[in-house]
Amino acid sequence: MSEANAPALSTRGLAMSFGSLVVAKDIDLSLPKGVRYALIGPNGAGKTTLINLMTGMLKPNAGQIFLGGEDITALEPQERVRRGLARTFQINSLFPGLTALEAVTLAVCERRGSSGEFWSKLSSQSEAIDEAHEILLRLRLGDSCYQPTRELPYGRQRLLEIALALATRPKVLLLDEPAAGVPQEESGDIFEAVADLSQDITLLFIEHDMHVVFRFASHIIVLVGGMVFAQGSPAEIAADPRVREVYLGKRKHG
Amino acid sequence: MIPKSGNRLSDKIMRPQDAMSLAGAPSQPQEYLRSLSRWHPLEIAFWLATLLPFFLFPTYLSLASQIAVAALFALSLDIILGYAGIVSLGHAAFFGIGAYAAGLFSKFVWGEPFSGLLIAAAMAALIGYLTSFIIARFRHLTLIMITLGLGLLLAEAANSAGWLTGGSDGLQGVKIWPVFGYFKFDLYGTTAYGYSLAVLFLVFLAVRRLIHSPFGLSLRGIRENWTRMPAVGADxxxxxxxAYTIAAAIAGIAGAVIAQTTQTVSLEALSFERSADVLVMLVLGGAGRLYGGLVGAIIFMVARDQFSGIAPQYWYFGIGILLILVVMLLPNGILGGLAKLTARWSRK
Structure with missing residues (x-):
């Protein structure tokens, strides 16, 4: 597999079980560069587990993960992040006592390799600070950037999740229900922000709201019982009778 | 809901419409971060006040010197506990290593105090670095037990190596030369306090700089959310x-100062009580606030002095009550409580 033509992210035979509970089985995926994938499936289908496996938060029992053709299966999570694989969390996982600007600056400094400097002043890291600020402005968090994270409204905290991931300059970004817990009328704002991201970033997002999925995804992967049940364009998935049966038809989404 | 001292400044600075930087001038976000590290008038007042004992309590300078050492020790614990969220019950290990290193250095090499400090810091840093590989792998209760175990281990080792440490009799023959060849360590403690205070202040400046560095920000990140750090690419x-190595070096310096100013080292320098006391001081004053350990050390040491005057055998009784009251009523320590109070005042 040559580096240049390799998919942005791919898995081969990925498998994982907790005791007798199989959460991932024979997952073969290949995400081309710049494509926007939605990962859907009923509760307990193993969607978050798959993201945890890809990012190294969980170790698979079998199988491999490739980032741009490089086998990253054995790498620690932070090493995967440094190679361009970032994620956000379904339940906010932020730095409550840091201001939004501090939090994003922290992530930028980690990426730039200046986070170990204990004898330089943070305020003199001008490029890192300006970059962090620019990311916050892009996500329309400019007027919140001096507020401690814990005081930010929930929807803004969801955007800060994305800002932290962007600060790592990802090639592939995995979004675990980016609008989870946000009122319907605000969730559009979050997905607008996601849609505005650079086309160079390969996206995979988990989402339950089918309107959002069909609007923002160019491809859909359906996961059922830890296995890839179907994948294809939104039109193909919508027309697939098996998908309608196990997923769309059976339960009301939301 | 405790706005940290700097956040109120943000009201003045925060204007999104002119957020873009002018050519050459620091941008608003840079200016904001700089404002967080600026010296507060209260800080300057605090350090000026540390000179008062020379004039107001000239008979208590030995106690003042011990307070300065305790403050330095608490400051070192604050780096790992207050900023990186690592709980240690064995921090006296590095205090003791520093004390014995400085004591032995003066006994067998020479008595010049500043070189003794450096040797002590280097020794403590070395042991700190070696043990940090274990420390960095664990969290919470496991970590508390490991640090406790390492501390007890070292105390017992020092006890059984009586040929080197003097065992329970303490290290004899510590001779420290006058500071700069001029200021002798005397019975009144004038030199002792001046020396301890100067070392405390210089180390404090270094720690303050560290806290406001990119590394300091990462440490706060670890404290605020340990599990998120790998997801932003942090090791x-x-x-x-x-952080552990730096904290060990500073604890070693604190131990060295007590050895040099008292011209003896006892096993107590390595004891569990010392580890527990420093933790109490930091919690009393407020962890993660730079001045918490300093304020905690003053309160703890003065309270101990006063309580032991009333009932020498039961002075921990008073400390116990004080500790319980503070953690129940002021979860962020005395400084945390004060910050909350002033924030409420300024809002009115």
């Missing part, structure tokens, strides 16, 4: 190893 273990 938390490397950060923890570094």
């Amino acid at each position: 938390s273990r490397a950060h923890i190893r570094k």
Whole structure:
């Protein structure tokens, strides 16, 4: 597999079980560069587990993960992040006592390799600070950037999740229900922000709201019982009778 | 809901419409971060007040010197506990290593105090670095037990190596030369306090700089959310190893100062009580606030002095009550409580 033509992210035979509970089985995926994938499936289908496996938060029992053709299966999570694989969390996982600007600056400094400097002043890291600020402005968090994270409204905290991931300059970004817990009328704002991201970033997002999925995804992967049940364009998935049966038809989404 | 001291400044600075930087001038976000590290008038007042004992309590300068050492020791614990969130019950290990290193250095090499400090810091840093590989792998209760175990281990080792440490009799023959060849360590403690205070202040300046560095920000990140750090690409273990080594070096300096100013080293320098006391001081004053350990050390040491005057055998009784009251009523320590109070005042 040559580096240049390799998919942005791919898995081969990925498998994982907790005791007798199989959460991932024979997952073969290949995400081309710049494509926007939605990962859907009923509760307990193993969607978050798959993201945890890809990012190294969980170790698979079998199988491999490739980032741009490089086998990253054995790498620690932070090493995967440094190679361009970032994620956000379904339940906010932020730095409550840091201001939004501090939090994003922290992530930028980690990426730039200046986070170990204990004898330089943070305020003199001008490029890192300006970059962090620019990311916050892009996500329309400019007027919140001096507020401690814990005081930010929930929807803004969801955007800060994305800002932290962007600060790592990802090639592939995995979004675990980016609008989870946000009122319907605000969730559009979050997905607008996601849609505005650079086309160079390969996206995979988990989402339950089918309107959002069909609007923002160019491809859909359906996961059922830890296995890839179907994948294809939104039109193909919508027309697939098996998908309608196990997923769309059976339960009301939301 | 405790706005930290700097956040109120943000009201003045925060204007999104002119957020873009002018050519050459620091941008608003840079200016904001700089404002967080600026010296507060209260800080200057605090350091000026540390000179008062020379004039107001000239007969208590030995106590003042011990307070300065305790403050330095608490400051070192604050780096790992208050900023990186690592709980240690064995921090006296590094205090003791520093004390014995400085004592033995003066006995067998020479008595010049500043070189003794450096040797003590280097020794403590070395042991701190070696143990940091274990420390960085664990959290919570496991970590508390490991640090406790390492501390007890070292105390017992020093006890059984009586040929070197003097065992329970303490290290004899510590001779420290006058500071700068001029200021002798006397019975009144004038030199002792001046020396301890100067070392405390210089180390404090260094720690303050560290806290406001990119590394300091990463340490706060570890404290605020340890599990998120890998997801922003951070190698938390490397950060923890570094912080632990630096904290060990500073604890070693604190131990060296007590050895030099009292011209003796006892096993007490390595004791569990010392580890527990420093933790109490930091919690009393407020962890993660730079001045928490300093304020805690003053309160703890003065309270101990006063309580032991009333009932020498039961002075921990008073400390116990004080500790319980503070943690129940002021979860962020005395300084945390004061910050909350002033924030409420300024809002009115």
